[in-house]
Amino acid sequence: MKKNKTKEGEIFLQLLKNRGLSFTRQRKIIFEHIIKNHDHFEVKHIIEALQKRKLRVSRATVYRTLAHLEDCRLIRKMDLGHGHSHFEHILGYKHHEHLCCEKCGKIVEFGDSILEKRIKKILELNLFNKTNHNVRILGICKNCQK
Amino acid sequence: MKKNKTKEGEIFLQLLKNRGLSFTRQRKIIFEHIIKNHDHFEVKHIIEALQKRKLRVSRATVYRTLAHLEDCRLIRKMDLGHGHSHFEHILGYKHHEHLCCEKCGKIVEFGDSILEKRIKKILELNLFNKTNHNVRILGICKNCQK
DNA sequence: TTATAAATGAGACTGAGTCTCAATATCATA
DNA sequence: TATGATATTGAGACTCAGTCTCATTTATAA
Structure with missing residues (x-):
């Protein structure tokens, strides 16, 4: 699997390595999609966007991968009172x-x-x-x- | 149905009257239970407590009655990040x-x-x-x- | 008393999120 | 490169809070 040269990529790969996990096709798809789109996002939107691009990844895998990205502090899960989680990027962004x-x-x-x-x-x-x-x-x- | 003499009772009865609704057995049970217990509470706890006291009221009715109590600002619904709503009394309590x-x-x-x-x-x-x-x-x- | 409208309860339904488990993929190493 | 141990995935079952539906029951006003 090709390495990712961005700072985010290094951080994610490092976390996976530390945990003895691999950079699978699905994790790559999800990771790259999220890193490319520097916005607030919701799980539903991720799944829909990947489906549109014919990149089939299961809901469970999306949730699992988001949890890893949270753990290495690339993203943050937020409860904005909408009845479902929102996420946002952390790396390179000021606390707000x-x-x-x-x-x-x-x-x-x-x-x-x-x-x-x-x-x-x-x-x-x-x-x-x-x-x-x-x-x-x-x-x-x-x-x-x- | 016997009238309730407390300030809370007056407010609730007034709201029901304004809306052309009645002070039914179920509304009375729920109202009195909540007014008596001046704490933070959750819907689940209300339902369980009433069941213990053999006062059968359906989940739907509890939700509907809480909405009325919220509307007349006797209670406030809060999202404390637990995945379900919490409620608290407002009347007579300082903003916090x-x-x-x-x-x-x-x-x-x-x-x-x-x-x-x-x-x-x-x-x-x-x-x-x-x-x-x-x-x-x-x-x-x-x-x-x- | 009766017509009209409101209220209720049971349970179906929704939507986010989690969990399970059999099938599949990955990795280190021989 | 083949192998075995381990991690990963997807499908769908499941949970849980909350909402909705609708047939039946209850309240109200005249």
């Missing part, structure tokens, strides 16, 4: 949080150092790990306020 | 947010005016409604950090 509209599902990414500072304080006060957190704010966006 | 441990599910309520102020600013900057929001912070609690 998500603001979502409860009505239409609109997602806004934002970074805010004042908020982050206060969150850390709150985590500390409650004896939670300060470095590991994620914040989700639900609200109503402009369009949905009418 | 939730901090949850991603590993063990521990829930901590907290109120923090600095955080709230900053959240409002963020909502404003992103053209979201300032008064209607809820924040969920996921992290790792002390016990789970080991």
Whole structure:
């Protein structure tokens, strides 16, 4: 199986190696598809997109591969309150949080150092790990306020 | 059907009246059970507790009644990242947010005016409604950090 | 009392995600 | 290159929360 020269590729291959796992056809397909598309994504979209390209990979394998990609911190699983998981890339992206509209599902990414500072304080006060957190704010966006 | 004299009772009866609905046996059972227990709760727990007390109410009716109680702002539905909804009382309780441990599910309520102020600013900057929001912070609690 | 409308319960259904297991693929090494 | 041990896959069964349907029951207003 041809090696992948990107930084992401190295990280993924390293994780597989450390775990004694192989870079199979399916893992390659899923990995490359995700790395190519630098957006928020959902499992359903991955499966549909691969089907369109006639690259048959089972649902179970997609879930299994996403879990590996999460483990090596290439992607992050998020619960944005839609009843299913969303994922986003981490590598090369600055830490940020998500603001979502409860009505239409609109997602806004934002970074805010004042908020982050206060969150850390709150985590500390409650004896939670300060470095590991994620914040989700639900609200109503402009369009949905009418 | 006997009237309920509490403030919560008045609010619920008023909502039902406004909607042309009646205070049925089932609604009474569910309402009184919830009002009596001032805690976070889950649908499953409500159903189990009522079954134990031999008060048979169907799952569908529990969900329907909770929706009414939410509509009249006696309770609030929350997604704490457990894969199912949690509810909490609102009436008589100060606004607060939730901090949850991603590993063990521990829930901590907290109120923090600095955080709230900053959240409002963020909502404003992103053209979201300032008064209607809820924040969920996921992290790792002390016990789970080991 | 009766017509009209609302309410209920049972269970079918949905959709995300997990699990199982037989068949297949991969890898290190002989 | 062949082999055996191990990992991997796909198909579909399964779970679980939540929703929906619809026939039957209950409440309300006149």
